[in-house]
Structure formats: C-alpha cells, structure tokens
Amino acid sequence: MLSRRHAIALAVLLPSIARAATPPKVVASFSILGDLVREIGRGRVEPMVLVGPDQDAHTYQPKPSDLRAVASADLLVTNGLGFEGWMDRMADAAGFKGTRVVASAGITPIKTEDGGIDPHAFQNVRHVMRYVGNLRDGLLAADPAGKDIYQRQAGSYLDRLGKLDSDIRAAxxxxxxxxxxxxxxxxxxxxxxxxxxxxxxxxxxxxxxxxxxxxxxxxxxxxxxxxxxxxxxxxxxxxxxxxxxxxxxxxxxxxxxxxxxxxxxxxxxxxxxxxxxxxxxxxxxxxxx
Ligand SMILES: [Zn+2]
CATH class of the missing domain: 3.40.50.1980 (Nitrogenase molybdenum iron protein domain)
Structure with missing residues (x-):
C-alpha cells in the first residue's frame, strides 16, 4: 500500500508528466521568428504568428484574437532588442502566464548614433544561428518529450544557415x-x-x-x-x-x-x-x- 507521502508525490508528479507529453502552444511575434520555430519544431509544434507576412511589426496593432492566442500560449517567442515595443503591454493585457523566449539573447546589439539599439539583428545570418540555439533551448525546456525532434531539426537547419552565410559572402x-x-x-x-x-x-x-x-x-x-x-x-x-x-x-x-x-x-x-x-x-x- 502506498504511504500518504507517496500518494501526494504521485499526485503532484502525474499532471506534470501529462503536460510534458503535450506539445506546447507557441506564439511567435513576427513572421521570420515563426519560420524559425517551424523549422525547429516541424511535426511537433505549429507556431501562431502575430505579425504576419508583409506586415510591419513597428506599427502593429493587436487584434482581440491575438490577445486570446497569447493568453493561452505556453511559450511566447520574441525578437527582443526593443523590436516589439508593444509586447509587454500586450502580454500584461492578455494575462500571459507562460514562458518568454527572447530569440536575440546573447547577441551584442549594434548601437545607433543617438545611443539606442538597432533591433534588426535577424538580418545577420550568424546572429540567426544564435536565435536558433535560443529557440531550440526554449522549446526543449518547455517540452522535454520533444527533445530529439528539436535537436535534430535545429542541427540540420543550422547547417543550412551556415551554407547561406557563406553563399552571401561569395555573392x-x-x-x-x-x-x-x-x-x-x-x-x-x-x-x-x-x-x-x-x-x-x-x-x-x-x-x-x-x-x-x-x-x-x-x-x-x-x-x-x-x-x-x-x-x-x-x-x-x-x-x-x-x-x-x-x-x-x-x-x-x-x-x-x-x-x-x-x-x-x-x-x-x-x-x-x-x-x-x-x-x-x-x-x-x-x-x-
Ligand atoms: Zn524595422
């Protein structure tokens, strides 16, 4: 027979096992990040993207459906560096309780003449390789059951980014x-x-x-x-x-x-x-x- 302590430990453990087996709901702030998450998580996570193709993230106005998506998200993926100036207010308004993954974490930003920071680090392929590492690690932490998928797909995507980087130099x-x-x-x-x-x-x-x-x-x-x-x-x-x-x-x-x-x-x-x-x-x- 289980002791009372064991019973409590099991009761605490079981829901977290059930959660880990379900892929996380991921919301990405804009189309480029959505594409990176899709490459790493293909077959396991399908990100919802807030600022879609041909849309301008600088002037984005959240829709009610965007707020609902953020409210129910497990992971909120952003560029950071001030690119999504609207994000903090939006996450607060939505009551977002999940985990934030900042794709640009660890990148040394370019400073502007007036002392600000340039947020467009995704225009450098080497920085995007860092983004991919950060996104892979964020997905892994939220969803250990998907570890093999994320590691394998991030690895092959990083190879393609490395090829892209050298092709740009050659061009x-x-x-x-x-x-x-x-x-x-x-x-x-x-x-x-x-x-x-x-x-x-x-x-x-x-x-x-x-x-x-x-x-x-x-x-x-x-x-x-x-x-x-x-x-x-x-x-x-x-x-x-x-x-x-x-x-x-x-x-x-x-x-x-x-x-x-x-x-x-x-x-x-x-x-x-x-x-x-x-x-x-x-x-x-x-x-x-
Ligand atoms: Zn811009």
Missing part, C-alpha cells in the same frame, strides 16, 4: 567595397551591412513610424550623389513613397523590393527566412554590379 566577393552602397526606406539592414560589408542609407531611421523632414531629405539626396549610391530599394513592409520622391530628385534607380522585417506570403519570393536572405542578396548584388 558579394566580386563587388568592390566602394560599389556596395544601397538605400532602403527604413534602416533595417545595418546588421547585414556590418557582417557582409555593405553600406546602407535610409531616410526613415530605425522605425517605419518616423518620417524624414524636408531638410533630412535634401541631405540624403546630396549624400546619394556624393557617395554614388548604386540603387534604392523599396521594402515589402512600407509604401515606398519617400523612395520614389528620392528617385525622381536624385536620379538614382529603384532596384526592386527587399524583404526587411517580414517574409513574403507563401508562394512569394521570400516565404522563408532562407529565401528572404537569398532574394535580398541577389537583388542587391545585381544592382551594385
């Missing part, structure tokens, strides 16, 4: 450094530029919420001429009106669309993180040639 290698000058509408590509040796200019700064003044625009146009910027790129998350004005006034060409803070819809040219980085790199290299 830029033939382009002289002083030709690698690109303008985008908002300043999302500093991490890409620092890692792969490309100089970016952006009229809108770090967030799509800011608009350049007339004086700032004149300064940019002068810079484009002086620094021989090779191409302007519209982003999938912004309307491009400012860049079209600059194109007219500075005589530089719009070289296409870059996917900066969001994937494309499925079937588009950047429906996964791997495709996003390959598309952006090919478009910029072609324009810089």
């Amino acid at each position: 830029w290698a033939p382009i002289p450094r002083n030709q690698r000058r690109i303008m985008t509408s908002h300043d999302a590509l500093s991490y890409y530029g620092a890692e792969y040796g490309v100089t970016f200019l952006a009229p809108q700064g770090l967030s799509t919420e800011s608009e350049p003044s007339a004086k700032e625009l004149r300064g940019l146009i002068a810079q484009i001429r002086a620094q021989q910027v090779r191409a302007l790129f519209i982003e999938n998350i912004s309307n491009g009106a400012i860049l079209r004005q600059i194109e007219r006034e500075a005589g530089a060409k719009i070289g296409g669309t870059l996917f900066s803070d969001a994937l494309s819809a499925s079937g588009g040219p950047a429906a996964t993180y791997l495709d996003l980085m390959r598309h952006n790199t090919a478009a910029m290299v072609a324009a810089a040639k």
Whole structure:
C-alpha cells in the first residue's frame, strides 16, 4: 500500500508528466521568428504568428484574437532588442502566464548614433544561428518529450544557415567595397551591412513610424550623389513613397523590393527566412554590379 507521502508525490508528479507529453502552444511575434520555430519544431509544434507576412511589426496593432492566442500560449517567442515595443503591454493585457523566449539573447546589439539599439539583428545570418540555439533551448525546456525532434531539426537547419552565410559572402566577393552602397526606406539592414560589408542609407531611421523632414531629405539626396549610391530599394513592409520622391530628385534607380522585417506570403519570393536572405542578396548584388 502506498504511504500518504507517496500518494501526494504521485499526485503532484502525474499532471506534470501529462503536460510534458503535450506539445506546447507557441506564439511567435513576427513572421521570420515563426519560420524559425517551424523549422525547429516541424511535426511537433505549429507556431501562431502575430505579425504576419508583409506586415510591419513597428506599427502593429493587436487584434482581440491575438490577445486570446497569447493568453493561452505556453511559450511566447520574441525578437527582443526593443523590436516589439508593444509586447509587454500586450502580454500584461492578455494575462500571459507562460514562458518568454527572447530569440536575440546573447547577441551584442549594434548601437545607433543617438545611443539606442538597432533591433534588426535577424538580418545577420550568424546572429540567426544564435536565435536558433535560443529557440531550440526554449522549446526543449518547455517540452522535454520533444527533445530529439528539436535537436535534430535545429542541427540540420543550422547547417543550412551556415551554407547561406557563406553563399552571401561569395555573392558579394566580386563587388568592390566602394560599389556596395544601397538605400532602403527604413534602416533595417545595418546588421547585414556590418557582417557582409555593405553600406546602407535610409531616410526613415530605425522605425517605419518616423518620417524624414524636408531638410533630412535634401541631405540624403546630396549624400546619394556624393557617395554614388548604386540603387534604392523599396521594402515589402512600407509604401515606398519617400523612395520614389528620392528617385525622381536624385536620379538614382529603384532596384526592386527587399524583404526587411517580414517574409513574403507563401508562394512569394521570400516565404522563408532562407529565401528572404537569398532574394535580398541577389537583388542587391545585381544592382551594385
Ligand atoms: Zn524595422
């Protein structure tokens, strides 16, 4: 017969075993993180994504269904570095009781001229390899029963990211450094530029919420001429009106669309993180040639 103490121990143990066997409900803040979680957790977890393809995380407004998803989530996956400025308020409003996983944990952020932090670390593939390690560890801790799946899939995805990283370097290698000058509408590509040796200019700064003044625009146009910027790129998350004005006034060409803070819809040219980085790199290299 079980002693009373054993009975209590069993009663405490059983629900946690039952929980561990059920895959966690995962909510990811934006489309790129959703894709990373899907790669690591395929067949075990299917993340719900708050800011979807072609959507702008800087100006996101939560819907009631988003709050309900966060309220019932076990894991809430965010970029961190201030990318999701709305997240703390949203998690509080939803009464979120689960675990937060900050994908960028451990990354040394790029500082901005005014002392702030650039949140777009996912534009550097080596940083995303760190993201994948953090996400794998977060999933493992929440769901030990899925350990083998997470470890195996994270491992093979890390191999593909390593290949992507070296392919990006190889793509830029033939382009002289002083030709690698690109303008985008908002300043999302500093991490890409620092890692792969490309100089970016952006009229809108770090967030799509800011608009350049007339004086700032004149300064940019002068810079484009002086620094021989090779191409302007519209982003999938912004309307491009400012860049079209600059194109007219500075005589530089719009070289296409870059996917900066969001994937494309499925079937588009950047429906996964791997495709996003390959598309952006090919478009910029072609324009810089
Ligand atoms: Zn951004």
